[in-house]
Amino acid sequence: MSERRAAPTVGQVVLGRRLQELRETAGLKREEAAKVLRVAPATVRRMEMAEVALKIPYVQILLTAYGVPAAEVSAFVALAEEANQPGWWQRYHDVLPDWFSMYVSLEGAARIVRSYEPHFVPGLLQTEDYARAVMEAGTIGNAGGDAVERHVSLRMERQRLLERADPPHLWVVMDETVLRRPVSIDGRVMRDQLDKLLELATRDRVTLQVAEFDDGPHPGTYAPFTLFRFAEPELPDMVFTEYLTGALYLDSRTEVSAHLEVLDHMTARAASTQRTEKILRRYRENF
Secondary structure, eight states: OOOBOSSOOHHHHHHHHHHHHHHHHTTOOHHHHHHHHTSOHHHHHHHHTTSBOOOHHHHHHHHHHTTOOHHHHHHHHHHHHHHTSOOGGGGGTTTOOHHHHHHHHHHHHOSEEEEEESSSOOGGGOOHHHHHHHHHHSGGGGGOHHHHHHHHHHHHHHGGGGGSSSOOEEEEEEETHHHHOOOOSOHHHHHHHHHHHHHHTTSTTEEEEEEOGGGOOOTTTTOOEEEEEOSOTTSOOEEEEEETTEEEEEOOHHHHHHHHHHHHHHHHHSOOHHHHHHHHHHHHTTO
């Protein structure tokens, strides 16, 4: 039996989908592939759905059964071995819930990350003190100071994504509420956060927009969500939306299209990047 993992890497998701495509092209059902491996059909399903690590001997047997040329089998196996390597975030398994591990994996592999945030500055854009204040005020704060610091450390580690030589394009629409909501009695926390937003707004691959109060209601006023787009053609756009004790990952064409339409609508109505910079400077002057 293959070992379960807390959350799949993006590589496992891509290769799992590819395994399914190769099986279907070969005209085999999961039950028939399972007979080749002498395992239960559920094992094949788990590999294709990236619910377990890709067991290399199983992958080799399946690819041969699917008629994949030997050279391509070797290349696929090399990719599978790489995909099975634990992500850096697994060092934070003590504080990182399973449902968020997948988010960090998707975030690190995406070419474009688009999000709407109605409550707080998004995690990738937070200063350390702002992140700490948000953590202390939420349910994480009930777990004690050590847990808070581990979460803050994880959030800061995630931000290294923006320092890569080829970072993803991060496109964020924040509600104006984010700029009005105090997270600390210390005004320096929000002042430093606004300084960081102003600095990030000058980067080529960061787009910030503020949805102003004066624009009235908009179709995104339900909950925060993030849309990931990938370079790999095997991996479709995915949407993440979070609730108090968990999250949903949506990849059906209908659901993703609905969220993309809302994002497009909001970005068209929100303040331009130039106006957003003026808004940030105006709020900064109040601290």
